Each structure stands twice: as C-alpha cells, then as structure tokens.
C-alpha cells in the first residue's frame with residue numbers, strides 16, 4: 001500500500017483531466033463510488049493482498065443489506081470500530097495513548113478493533129446503537145472482541161471518507177459471489193491513497209470577480225478533484241496576488257456551516273473568516289483565503305453535530321471526535337498546498353494559531369515564511385472550545 005505513489009506522480013493543479021493517467025482517475029472514481037454505496041447502506045467489496053472483505057456501514061445498513069452481506073461472507077460477520085469507540089462499547093478503559101492529551105492527528109489515532117456479532121446484534125437497530133455514542137444503548141447482548149479481519153484499516157478509512165461513523169459490519173468475502181450480486185469492488189490501496197490522489201488531481205473549473213463588503217477586488221477560483229467530490233475555493237482578496245517580491249497573507253479555512261453561515265457561537269470560525277478577509281484587504285501584499293470543503297476538521301457536518309451533542313454531555317471538542325471514532329483532526333492540507341501552487345503562491349505568511357497547519361503546509365511543499373496570530377475574543381459560549389484548542393491542540397496564544 002503506497003502512500004507515496006501520488007507524491008511520485010504529482011502534477012500541477014490546473015492541467016486538464018486528459019493529462020491524468022487513466023488508472024489514477026479510475027482509482028479515485030472507484031473510491032468515490034464505494035463511499036456513496038456505503039452511504040446508501042449497500043455493502044461493497046474491499047480487495048487487498050490478504051484477501052477480500054465485504055463491508056457495510058453500521059449506522060445505515062438495512063436488514064436486506066445485511067442478508068446480502070451474509071450471502072457474500074465466508075465467515076460470520078464482525079463489527080469493526082475505532083479503538084476509542086470499541087473501548088466505550090466494551091465498557092473498558094480507553095487504550096493507552098488514546099485518551100491522553102495529544103496534539104492533532106497521528107498514528108496513535110489509527111487502528112481498529114473487531115467485535116463478535118452474535119445473531120441478536122446482527123440487526124440494524126443494535127448496529128446503529130453500537131456505532132453511535134449519541135444513540136440510545138439498545139444492546140440485547142454485551143459484545144466481545146473477535147479476531148481482526150484483513151483490510152480493517154482501509155475499511156475504517158473508507159467509512160471516514162464517506163463521512164459516516166467509522167463502524168462497519170464486515171466479513172471475509174467470496175469475490176465471485178460479490179460480482180454475481182453486482183456489489184462494487186474497490187482496492188484497499190486506492191482507499192488509502194485517496195486523500196493525496198484527490199488533492200493532486202485538482203483542476204481549476206471556474207473563476208469570477210466577486211466584490212466583497214470588506215474586499216471589493218476579490219476573485220473566487222473554484223477547484224474540482226477528478227473524483228467529482230465537492231469543490232474547494234481559493235479567494236484572492238486582492239486582484240494583484242501574488243505581487244512579485246511580496247509574500248501574501250494566507251488563511252487556510254475549513255468550512256464551518258454553523259459558524260461561517262449561521263453565526264454559531266460555539267466556535268470562532270465566523271469572526272476568523274470575515275476577519276481574515278478584512279486583514280488581507282488591508283495588507284500591502286494582499287492575501288489568499290482557501291475555503292476547504294473539510295467541514296468539522298474533516299469529519300463532516302453530521303458528525304460535527306454529533307460531536308456537539310457529546311460536548312453538551314461534558315466531553316471537549318477533541319474527546320468528542322474520538323468518542324465518535326474519529327481522530328482529533330482529520331484534515332488533509334495537500335488540497336491547500338495544491339491550490340496555492342495553482343495560483344502561483346509558494347511562500348506564505350500564514351494566519352493561524354494552529355501549529356499543525358504550519359507543519360502540514362510545510363510538509364506539502366509550501367514555504368511558511370511567518371505566522372501571524374489570528375485570535376478573537378471568547379464570546380461567552382465558545383470559551384471552553386478556545387481553551388481546549390490552546391491546552392490540547394497546542395494552539396499558540398499570541
């Protein structure tokens with residue numbers, strides 16, 4: 001499984017689709033299709049060197065799809081969960097290293113645990129309850145651990161790409177039966193390569209002048225990946241960016257429907273978004289705001305709402321993500337780096353308090369010449385959220 005392959009075959013964003021090797025486009029499409037199938041509750045087949053695994057998402061699988069999955073299965077299905085969710089279901093302490101204060105993403109947050117699924121638990125309502133910490137605990141039987149099947153990590157990764165809870169009913173599968181039933185098949189390696197492969201396939205698809213209240217010269221450029229996923233946007237706050245010899249201000253902003261559009265007080269995204277535009281418009285070097293379709297630090301809006309429900313029960317923003325089975329931060333900064341390169345920006349002054357963004361962009365080949373703090377006062381509701389970002393994500397305070 002090569003995470004490095006997309007780097008070796010990296011190409012500048014902006015080239016046309018025809019320039020992409022067909023195999024890479026096919027891989028992206030098959031992952032995107034598989035994620036859509038999972039969202040519909042349909043089983044899909046994951047293939048890897050250790051064998052094939054039929055998988056269905058626990059939060060949406062129907063009784064009919066479970067029967068289909070069992071027809072393809074060569075053994076009794078098991079439930080795959082992320083370690084923190086598995087610990088909660090098993091009512092055991094969180095595995096070492098996963099509950100401790102820790103920064104950002106990382107290997108400690110990877111992993112999967114398999115649980116036995118006796119007949120009473122192989123049922124849509126019980127599976128939803130096993131998958132979702134915000135759902136009522138409706139378990140006719142206490143689950144126990146089972147042996148790990150092949151392709152467990154790619155299965156969890158595929159559920160995350162589908163923005164579903166990383167909880168899957170899985171079983172080793174017979175490929176011929178899966179083909180006969182018309183189940184979609186996807187290579188495990190393509191799932192693991194997907195985030196970088198999608199980012200490096202970005203193409204500029206539309207561009208327009210959009211005068212903003214705080215930035216009358218702004219232009220918006222839309223980028224689309226070859227998988228057909230949601231577009232990411234680059235907002236050039238000043239039409240002269242990049243001005244030769246000057247290093248522009250750059251803000252990497254992840255979509256926040258609640259904060260950006262509705263003015264939610266739970267976070268600081270709205271003030272950060274508008275504040276960044278204002279600040280860039282006043283800067284002699286201008287600025288680029290990247291608006292990434294990576295809602296909820298990459299877990300999606302639905303899971304962010306679930307995380308908010310858990311925060312109302314006392315968890316902080318980081319532990320709420322983990323309770324759902326996600327990492328603290330699931331974003332991919334390749335997208336940002338590719339868009340910056342496409343608009344001719346290789347060196348930036350980054351508007352952020354988050355050290356992971358600096359490290360992430362640098363690792364993707366962008367020179368971060370300086371960091372400028374981008375902090376707004378707490379509003380009486382988001383105080384705990386801001387405090388957690390400083391204490392547990394290592395956010396810089398000045």
Ligand SMILES: Nc1nc2c(ncn2[C@@H]2O[C@H](COP(=O)(O)OP(=O)(O)OP(=O)(O)O)[C@@H](O)[C@H]2O)c(=O)[nH]1
Pocket residue numbers: 252253254255256257266267269272294295296297298299304307308317321351352353354357374389395
């Ligand atoms: N999962 C989750 N995401 C959240 C929560 N609150 C806000 N977000 C998301 O966090 C993202 C905003 O993060 P950023 O503005 O990039 O902030 P940051 O990583 O703290 O870094 P800087 O603002 O650059 O210092 C958006 O996608 C929000 O939807 C939360 O409680 N849980």
Ligand SMILES: [Zn+2]
Pocket residue numbers: 256258259260267268269270
């Ligand atoms: Zn927000």
